[in-house]
Amino acid sequence: MTGTSKPARKRRTALLAASALIGGALGAGGMMQGTAVAAPACTVDYQVMNDWGSGFTASVTVTNNASSTLNNWRVEWDYATSGQKAGQAWNATVSQDGTHVTASAPSWNSTLAAGGSANFGFNGVHSGSNPKPTTFKLNGTTCNVDVEDPDIPDEPDDPDDPDNPQPGDRVDNPYAGAQVYVNPDWSEQAAESGGEAIADQPTAVWLDRISAIESGSAGENTMGLRDHLDAALEQGADVLQMVTYNLPGRDCAALASQGELGPDEIDRYKNEFIDPIAEIVGDPKYADLRIVxxxxxxxxxxxxxxxxxxxxxxxxxxxxxxxxxxxxxxxxxxxxxxxxxxxxxxxxxxxxxxxxxxxxxxxxxxxxxxxxxxxxxxxxxxxxxxxxxxxxxxxxxxxxxxxxxxxxxxxxxxxxxxxxxxxxxxxxxxxxxxxxxxxxxxxxxxxxxxxxxxxxxxxxxxxxxxxxxxxxxxxxxxxxxxxxxxxxxxxxxxxxxxxxxxxxxxxxxxxxxxxxxxxxxxxxxxxxxxxxxxxxxxxxxxxxxxxxxxxxxxxxxxxxxxxxxxxxxxxxxxxxxxxxxxxx
Missing domain, CATH: 3.20.20.40 (1, 4-beta cellobiohydrolase)
Incomplete structure (x- = not known):
C-alpha cells in the first residue's frame, strides 16, 4: 500500500522526518562527513564451463561484499531467450518460471558472511543461442553494479522514488524482493522431526492468547513477540509474519480453536492483547522491519x-x-x-x-x-x-x-x-x-x-x-x-x-x-x-x-x-x- 492518509501515520512520519533533520543539522555543524566509496554490494560470476550445442554446464560464484552477514541467500537472473533452461543443480536449489531463474541456498550452507562467497552449478539445455545473463540479484540487490557504501554517510536517496524503496518505506507488496523471517522455534522442531530439507522455510508467528505475547505460542515454543522481532533483525530479515488470533468468542463454529476470551470480553481483547502487541511493534528499533x-x-x-x-x-x-x-x-x-x-x-x-x-x-x-x-x-x-x-x-x-x-x-x-x-x-x-x-x-x-x-x-x-x-x-x-x-x-x-x-x-x-x-x-x-x-x-x-x-x-x-x-x-x-x- 502506497500513499496513505492515516493521521497516525502522518504523525509518525513527521517525527521520523524531524529526527532526520536533527541528524542532518548535527552533521552540518561540524561533524566530518565521509566520502562515499563506490563498490558493488555483491558480485556474481556466471561461467559456462561446457557447451555441447543443445546443453551446457554452468558454474556460478556469488560474493557478499556488504559489511554484514546475509542469511538464506538467493540469486536471481533472467535468460535472454525462452529456450534457455536451467536443470539439475548442486550446492543450491534452482527453479525456473518462464525465463526467470532463482537459485536458493541449501540449508547446510545458507549463510554468506561479509566478504564471503558461495559456488553452485547446474546442467542446462538451450535451443538456439545461449547468451550469458546480464543482470543478477542477491536477495533483491542488483549485483555487479557500483553502489555507495552503506557504512559511509552520503546524500540520502530520494525517499519519494517508488523504484528505490528504502528500509522502512511503505511498499505495495511487502514480500517483493524481501527475505522473510524463519521462525527458529518451528525450524528447530521441523529439523529434529525429519524435515531438514524444509526447515529453512519461513513460517508465521502465532499470537493465539495473551500470554503468547511474552512466552510464545502453543506447545513447547518459548519465544515471545519481542524475541521473534529481535531474531528477525539478527537474521537480516525484511519481513516477519504474525497471526493475531484471540477475538472474544473466537471461532464460533468450531470447538478445537476456541480461545480464552468470552464473547463479551472485547475490552480485554483491546487492552490486554492488541495494545501490548502495538507497544512492542511500535518500538523504533523495528521500524525498518516489515511486519505482516x-x-x-x-x-x-x-x-x-x-x-x-x-x-x-x-x-x-x-x-x-x-x-x-x-x-x-x-x-x-x-x-x-x-x-x-x-x-x-x-x-x-x-x-x-x-x-x-x-x-x-x-x-x-x-x-x-x-x-x-x-x-x-x-x-x-x-x-x-x-x-x-x-x-x-x-x-x-x-x-x-x-x-x-x-x-x-x-x-x-x-x-x-x-x-x-x-x-x-x-x-x-x-x-x-x-x-x-x-x-x-x-x-x-x-x-x-x-x-x-x-x-x-x-x-x-x-x-x-x-x-x-x-x-x-x-x-x-x-x-x-x-x-x-x-x-x-x-x-x-x-x-x-x-x-x-x-x-x-x-x-x-x-x-x-x-x-x-x-x-x-x-x-x-x-x-x-x-x-x-x-x-x-x-x-x-x-x-x-x-x-x-x-x-x-x-x-x-x-x-x-x-x-x-x-x-x-x-x-x-x-x-x-x-x-x-x-x-x-
Whole structure:
C-alpha cells in the first residue's frame, strides 16, 4: 500500500522526518562527513564451463561484499531467450518460471558472511543461442553494479522514488524482493522431526492468547513477540509474519480453536492483547522491519455462513453477530496496528470451499469493508487479504476448471463442486480481491495464499484429466484435492506440503506463504487438559460422520491428534511424504 492518509501515520512520519533533520543539522555543524566509496554490494560470476550445442554446464560464484552477514541467500537472473533452461543443480536449489531463474541456498550452507562467497552449478539445455545473463540479484540487490557504501554517510536517496524503496518505506507488496523471517522455534522442531530439507522455510508467528505475547505460542515454543522481532533483525530479515488470533468468542463454529476470551470480553481483547502487541511493534528499533499481520482467521466469514437463516447456523455465531464484537475487534486490530507504516494488515477471507458460493461471496466482502471502517480503522489500514489459512484447498486444480462440462452437464453440478464458482484457491483469491475492490477497498490490495498444507502430492495425485463418463466421476478422478469434502478442515489425511513461499507468484497475489506452520495440529478429538481454551472437536475425529457444514461426510481427519497448535509428528511425516512440488 502506497500513499496513505492515516493521521497516525502522518504523525509518525513527521517525527521520523524531524529526527532526520536533527541528524542532518548535527552533521552540518561540524561533524566530518565521509566520502562515499563506490563498490558493488555483491558480485556474481556466471561461467559456462561446457557447451555441447543443445546443453551446457554452468558454474556460478556469488560474493557478499556488504559489511554484514546475509542469511538464506538467493540469486536471481533472467535468460535472454525462452529456450534457455536451467536443470539439475548442486550446492543450491534452482527453479525456473518462464525465463526467470532463482537459485536458493541449501540449508547446510545458507549463510554468506561479509566478504564471503558461495559456488553452485547446474546442467542446462538451450535451443538456439545461449547468451550469458546480464543482470543478477542477491536477495533483491542488483549485483555487479557500483553502489555507495552503506557504512559511509552520503546524500540520502530520494525517499519519494517508488523504484528505490528504502528500509522502512511503505511498499505495495511487502514480500517483493524481501527475505522473510524463519521462525527458529518451528525450524528447530521441523529439523529434529525429519524435515531438514524444509526447515529453512519461513513460517508465521502465532499470537493465539495473551500470554503468547511474552512466552510464545502453543506447545513447547518459548519465544515471545519481542524475541521473534529481535531474531528477525539478527537474521537480516525484511519481513516477519504474525497471526493475531484471540477475538472474544473466537471461532464460533468450531470447538478445537476456541480461545480464552468470552464473547463479551472485547475490552480485554483491546487492552490486554492488541495494545501490548502495538507497544512492542511500535518500538523504533523495528521500524525498518516489515511486519505482516494476518488478522483473526475464522472470524468474520462465520458471521455470513453460520448465523440464523442458514442451515449451518450455530448459537455462538448468532451471539457474535448480535454483539458486534468480531467487527469491533477486527476494526480495532486494523486501526491500532495499522498506525505503523511498517505493519501490513491482511484480513482473513476463509477459502473457496467456504465463501465461494454466490450467497457468501459478495456478502463477505461487504462485511470485511464494514470491519475496515470500525473502531477508527479505514481501508488504508488494509494491505490485503489472506486465503486458505490453516486449510487444505488446492492452490490450482490442473486437470479441470469451473468452465468444464461432461455430456452437457457443468462441473458446478458435481457433488464435489456443488454449485461453487471456484475449484481452487488461486482463482478464488484473485476473484475475491476484485470483489473487495467493488466493496470499497483500495485497488492495490493483494492476497496471501497459505500453501503450507495444500500440495496433495504422493501416489494418489492424479496426473491427467479423467475420462468424461459422468460429471461426478470426471471431477472426483481429476481433482488433486483428495479430501472427502471441501468443508473438512482438521488434520486431513493424505495432505502434503504445498508450494514453497514465494513473492508475487501471480496477478493480484502478493505471496504464497506458510502461515500455518506444518506439523502443528488443527485440534484434537478428545478433551486434553490445556490452559488455552481449546476443546475437543468432532471434526477432528476420524470416525465422525459429519454435519451440515461438511455435507454430512466423514471428517477425513488423522487419528490421535494433540490440541491445536501442538506438534503432531504423524501429520508432519505425512506432509513430507505427500509434498507437491516434491521435496528434493
Amino acid at each position: 499481520n494476518i488478522v483473526e482467521i475464522d472470524s468474520l466469514p462465520n458471521l455470513v455462513t453460520n448465523v440464523s437463516g442458514r442451515p449451518t447456523a450455530t448459537e455462538n455465531c448468532d451471539e457474535m453477530l448480535a454483539n458486534g464484537n468480531y467487527v469491533k475487534g477486527v476494526g480495532y486490530n486494523l486501526a491500532t496496528l495499522g498506525q505503523f507504516d511498517n505493519v501490513y494488515n491482511y484480513i482473513d477471507i476463509g477459502h473457496h470451499g467456504w465463501l465461494g458460493w454466490d450467497d457468501n461471496f459478495g456478502a463477505s466482502a461487504d462485511l470485511l469493508f464494514e470491519a475496515a471502517n470500525a473502531e477508527g480503522a479505514t481501508p488504508d489500514d488494509v494491505a490485503g487479504f489472506a486465503a486458505n489459512v490453516a486449510n487444505y484447498g488446492a492452490l490450482k486444480e490442473p486437470h479441470f476448471t469451473i468452465n468444464d462440462s461432461v455430456n452437457g452437464t457443468s462441473v458446478r453440478q458435481s457433488k464435489w463442486v456443488d454449485w461453487n464458482r471456484y475449484v481452487d484457491e488461486q482463482s478464488y483469491a484473485q476473484a475475491f480481491r476484485q470483489e473487495a475492490v467493488r466493496a470499497g477497498f483500495d485497488s492495490d490490495v493483494g492476497v496471501i495464499i497459505d500453501t503450507s498444507r495444500n500440495g496433495w502430492g504422493g501416489p494418489e495425485r492424479p496426473t491427467a484429466p479423467a475420462a468424461k463418463t459422468t460429471v461426478d466421476a470426471f471431477v472426483d478422478n481429476s481433482r488433486v484435492d483428495r479430501r472427502v469434502h471441501t468443508g473438512n478442515w482438521c488434520n486431513q489425511a493424505g495432505a502434503g506440503l504445498g508450494e514453497r513461499p514465494k513473492a508475487a507468484p501471480a496477478s493480484g497475489i502478493d505471496a504464497y506463504a506458510w502461515i500455518k506452520p506444518p506439523g502443528e495440529s488443527d485440534g484434537s478429538s478428545e478433551d486434553i487438559p490445556n490452559d488455552e481454551g481449546k476443546r475437543a472437536d468432532e471434526m477432528c475425529n476420524p470416525e465422525y460422520e459429519g454435519n451440515v457444514r461438511n455435507g454430512n461426510s466423514m471428517s477425513g481427519a488423522l487419528p490421535n491428534a494433540p490440541v491445536s497448535g501442538h506438534w503432531f509428528q504423524e501429520q508432519f511425516e505425512e506432509l513430507l511424504r505427500n509434498a507437491y512440488p516434491p521435496i528434493d
